Amino acid sequence: GQNIDQPTEMTATEGAIVQINCTYQTSGFNGLFWYQQHAGEAPTFLSYNVLDGLEEKGRFSSFLSRSKGYSYLLLKELQMKDSASYLCAVRYMDSNYQLIWGAGTKLIIKP
């Protein structure tokens, strides 16, 4: 199968930095997405990586290593509103445009 693994839950302190990891199976890989989902709401798109390296978008950055089947989402200067679930999703070739979703990492921010 094409399992996407990410930690179930993480806790961090307001103002700090947190890194959320995601690992996936590399065969047929064709892009990786990160989404944020607040409780009771739909996911919102955060970032996309298809080549190795770091993509920076304000306080959020996403990194990809295709050879290792590994990505992380880095959140800096954490704010209370960053408390949410973060979903890693992978696009594979010949997937009929579907994404394979991780179960999500629930991030809890403490004052």
Added chain:
Amino acid sequence: GAVVSQHPSRVICKSGTSVKIECRSLDFQATTMFWYRQFPKQSLMLMATSNEGSKATYEQGVEKDKFLINHASLTLSTLTVTSAHPEDSSFYICSARTSSYPTDTQYFGPGTRLTVL
């Protein structure tokens, strides 16, 4: 850009009735839309892939006669839950796929919370 609307946001209905949910891409054309279901504290579950002008592709275990999907135009897909029962109560979310960069990014509607009494 890439805004997706979904209506209604919340619906309460009696057991045995049918409920129709609309998903619209407001500022882009979406040849492919997806319907998901999410139970509390669980991950997204893909129900079906909706392609404009053709039949939807359903995931294993999803009854196509119960969850009717119509993708009549490049901006509208509808999901009808027929003869709804309490076990169908869930959060239903649609997404629309964009063909512009980043290709295949899915943009989500705000979701519909269905409660069947």
